[in-house]
Amino acid sequence: MKCINKKILFDYLNNELSARKQKQIAAHLLECEHCRKQLAEWEKVLNITQQFVDRDVKIHPAPPHAHITQRFENIPQKTERYFWVRYWAKPALATAAVLFASLIIFFLSPKSVPSIDRNYYVIDNIAYTEAIDLNDVYLDDLENIYLQEIYANEELTDDILYGDWQYYEEVLDNLDQDELEELTKKMYDNSVT
Amino acid sequence: MDSIRLNQLIEENYQKIFLLALKMLKNYEDAEDATQEIFLKVYENINSFRQEAKFTTWIYRIALNHIYYMNNKKSKEFNQFPEAHEVRTEMNANPSSVLQEKELFESLEKVIDSLSPRQKEVFVMRYYDQLPFKKIAQILKKKLGTVKSNYFFAMQKIKINLQDQNLIEFRE
Numbered sequence: 381m382k383c384i385n386k387k388i389l390f391d392y393l394n395n396e397l398s399a400r401k402q403k404q405i406a407a408h409l410l411e412c413e414h415c416r417k418q419l420a421e422w423e424k425v426l427n428i429t430q431q432f433v434d435r436d437v438k439i440h441p442a443p444p445h446a447h448i449t450q451r452f453e454n455i456p457q458k459t460e461r462y463f464w465v466r467y468w469a470k471p472a473l474a475t476a477a478v479l480f481a482s483l484i485i486f487f488l489s490p491k492s493v494p495s496i497d498r499n500y501y502v503i504d505n506i507a508y509t510e511a512i513d514l515n516d517v518y519l520d521d522l523e524n525i526y527l528q529e530i531y532a533n534e535e536l537t538d539d540i541l542y543g544d545w546q547y548y549e550e551v552l553d554n555l556d557q558d559e560l561e562e563l564t565k566k567m568y569d570n571s572v573t
Numbered sequence: 574m575d576s577i578r579l580n581q582l583i584e585e586n587y588q589k590i591f592l593l594a595l596k597m598l599k600n601y602e603d604a605e606d607a608t609q610e611i612f613l614k615v616y617e618n619i620n621s622f623r624q625e626a627k628f629t630t631w632i633y634r635i636a637l638n639h640i641y642y643m644n645n646k647k648s649k650e651f652n653q654f655p656e657a658h659e660v661r662t663e664m665n666a667n668p669s670s671v672l673q674e675k676e677l678f679e680s681l682e683k684v685i686d687s688l689s690p691r692q693k694e695v696f697v698m699r700y701y702d703q704l705p706f707k708k709i710a711q712i713l714k715k716k717l718g719t720v721k722s723n724y725f726f727a728m729q730k731i732k733i734n735l736q737d738q739n740l741i742e743f744r745e
């Protein structure tokens with residue numbers, strides 16, 4: 381049986397998987413010496429890190445701050461803006477800006493606007509179904525580490541699907557584990573690998 | 574919000590925000606100043622905040638903005654932005670033995686300092702402040718999977734560092 385992806389094993393240890401996945405992995409661990417060793421290593425690392433953090437918190441107590449608001453008493457609190465400013469000013473300005481920008485684009489740009497060729501990957505590694513935009517600066521860590529790791533490791537290539545991100549973008553954030561699994565299955569069925 | 578409730582909310586979050594500032598700024602005095610300034614901002618702007626349930630999210634956003642502002646200021650002044658850098662401390666003379674706790678913790682301190690700002694903020698919120706991933710994702714306005722990945726890579730860096738230096742013994 382194929383060994384468990386280390387990211388999933390890590391999630392298993394942190395109890396971040398669905399009950400069904402936790403059970404599947406527990407069953408695999410009974411049979412696989414290698415994965416048990418990996419798990420024991422992670423347990424050790426997490427325990428030591430926890431000990432370090434506990435000690436660090438103990439030796440760095442927060443500076444005195446009792447009744448801190450009394451110290452701020454002479455500083456005026458900012459008054460709340462008018463209701464319409466709070467709720468409508470930004471949308472109104474944004475709409476005006478969009479209209480203005482659209483007009484500028486309409487008059488100045490060539491008739492056909494070239495579409496941006498975005499390079500997305502959908503990573504499905506059981507624990508996550510996540511789309512990675514390779515142009516996204518937030519994901520430089522993933523680009524540098526995870527993708528390299530995937531390219532270097534044939535076992536993980538199954539985890540990558542080039543998927544229909546437009547559809548998943550809206551739904552990925554609010555899924556519970558079962559829905560995510562359902563979606564993943566659907567994605568495998570329809571994917572272009 | 575009345576001042577008693579405000580004091581209570583500040584009390585609940587002061588230590589957490591202080592630890593976040595301390596880990597991100599790597600300096601006790603800077604962290605102390607930053608925490609005070611963050612809570613001053615909270616106090617000044619409390620009238621524009623209404624949903625009490627999301628107080629933690631709001632306060633963490635103010636805190637992270639302020640911390641990154643301070644980091645940028647510091648880097649301009651001293652040209653030493655705490656970029657992620659490789660940490661390689663000296664190898665132990667006897668690599669198979671379990672090192673003294675002090676040495677182990679010193680090494681951990683260094684590797685945590687060397688995490689990228691993105692990894693570190695997630696690591697601190699998760700480990701020090703014990704926030705759930707969902708909350709961290711809300712604070713950082715990122716996807717849950719991205720936050721979990723950041724955390725995983727931070728822990729992986731710690732693991733690799735401990736492994737490379739034989740600081741803890743792994744079974745063969």
